[in-house]
Amino acid sequence: MKPILDGKVALGISGGVDSAICCNLLKAAGYEVFGFYCIMSDSHLANVPKVRKTAEELSISIDIADVRNEFKNNVIIPFAESYSRGFTPNPCVLCNEKVKFKSLSEYSEQISADYIATGHYARVINDNGYFIATARDSSKDQSYMLYRLSQQVLSRLILPLGEYLKSEVTEMARLSNLSNASDPESQDICFIDINDHAEFINSIGYYGVKGNFVDSDGRILGEHKGIEHYTVGQRRGLGVSSDKRLYVSKISGSNVVLSEIEDLPVSEVKLTDTIINPFHKFSGNNHYRAKTRYSKNFYGCRPKLRDNELTIYFDDKPVAAPGQSAVIYWGDVVVAGGIIK
Structure with a gap:
């Protein structure tokens, strides 16, 4: 303190x-x-x-x-x-x-x-x-x-x-005998009372485009109800019949691409709206690690800053959803982060 x-x-x-x-x-x-x-x-x-x-x-x-x-x-x-x-x-x-x-x-x-x-x-x-x-x-x-x-x-x-x-x-x-001592912790998004972000988004007038579920080769697997209902890594609620366990691996235009789990991890991500601590200088001699979403694992990585664009190259591949933040650590210290493109 x-x-x-x-x-x-x-x-x-x-x-x-x-x-x-x-x-x-x-x-x-x-x-x-x-x-x-x-x-x-x-x-x-x-x-x-x-x-x-x-x-x-x-x-x-x-x-x-x-x-x-x-x-x-x-x-x-x-x-x-x-x-x-x-x-x-x-x-x-x-x-x-x-x-x-x-x-x-x-x-x-x-x-x-x-x-x-x-x-x-x-x-x-x-x-x-x-x-x-x-x-x-x-x-x-x-x-x-x-x-x-x-x-x-x-x-x-x-x-x-x-x-x-x-x-x-x-x-x-x-x-301390506080009256709130046994209160449960809040976990969900504080401004959404219903446990359905897509329903909330629609209720305030925002809609994603409807389109098709496709596999990695572009074959149509079925129709989906709008891209706002899906996120990379999602498995439940897809409504697609398959003898394989399919996950959302990418959202491209109106298509929601489904793949098996081994196809989800990525070797690199590019960041936008980047924040870099002005008192840290990146060095190839430093050992960095990153998180690609909250409450998830750290992944060893090599950040590269070129022409004011920050790219993270991963040693161990994570699943990374565009729109989430990727945050870079040097040891226990946050040195940079940005929004995944």
């Missing part, structure tokens, strides 16, 4: 256990904590009473900002547009960069706070520049989601839970 200077922290509160324990850890370290909550969707609005109750239990003030318009324009619409064009976006990556940390930073400036903090499981390190690094609890690590944060944000960011196991946080919550 950062050494205390003035000790005033703007903490993003969710109403859940993690941000509540963050608050306790910050207060125990001597920081003065001010809570901040973003209403980004109707489900967040419904959560306001719980957030207020949590703030009262923590004995901190809570300020609430309605950022639904910003969230719609920067997260929901790009999410729907991407899926309707056959890509698989990660809305949490967009939200962290465009809405959540932006709003928290603006609030911190309003109250003249020295730092901002959240309950993410990751670490911030200062090594001749600020870097996001993996959490101690690898099963909860959220560094992938934070790769797009700027130096301006990282220089003021405290992530207390990066040094703790989730089991330790759960035990701290139990001992």
Whole structure:
């Protein structure tokens, strides 16, 4: 945790256990904590009473900002547009960069706070520049989601839970007698109440083209109901009869290409909308690894930067869905990332 200077922290509160324990850890370290909550969707609005109750239990003030318009324009619409064009976006990556940390930073400036903090499981390190690094609890690590944060944000960011196991946080919550100590963790996309992203996308007026399922040789296997229903690596819900286990390997125009699982991994990906930490210089002598989606394995790789285009060459081939983020690590430190073309 950062050494205390003035000790005033703007903490993003969710109403859940993690941000509540963050608050306790910050207060125990001597920081003065001010809570901040973003209403980004109707489900967040419904959560306001719980957030207020949590703030009262923590004995901190809570300020609430309605950022639904910003969230719609920067997260929901790009999410729907991407899926309707056959890509698989990660809305949490967009939200962290465009809405959540932006709003928290603006609030911190309003109250003249020295730092901002959240309950993410990751670490911030200062090594001749600020870097996001993996959490101690690898099963909860959220560094992938934070790769797009700027130096301006990282220089003021405290992530207390990066040094703790989730089991330790759960035990701290139990001992603190918090009313939310036994609440289940949220897992799904926060702005989709129904467990069907395509239905949600259609409900707000976005539709992908309909077309055919084809095999790798272009033979038609059947019709599909629209490319927004599919993503690379998907097996369930295809509705195609075959004596083989088929997966979505590619979406090309109106065609959804189906292949066996051994045809899915790729040897390289090219990235767009790339973020490279300005304090890291790529070297062929370094050993890098990458993730091609959240909560998935690391893959050894060799990043190459040519003419401002970043390509990742993999030693062990992953499955990579266009629209997802690929994030590059040097050891435990995030050094770059971008959107898979």
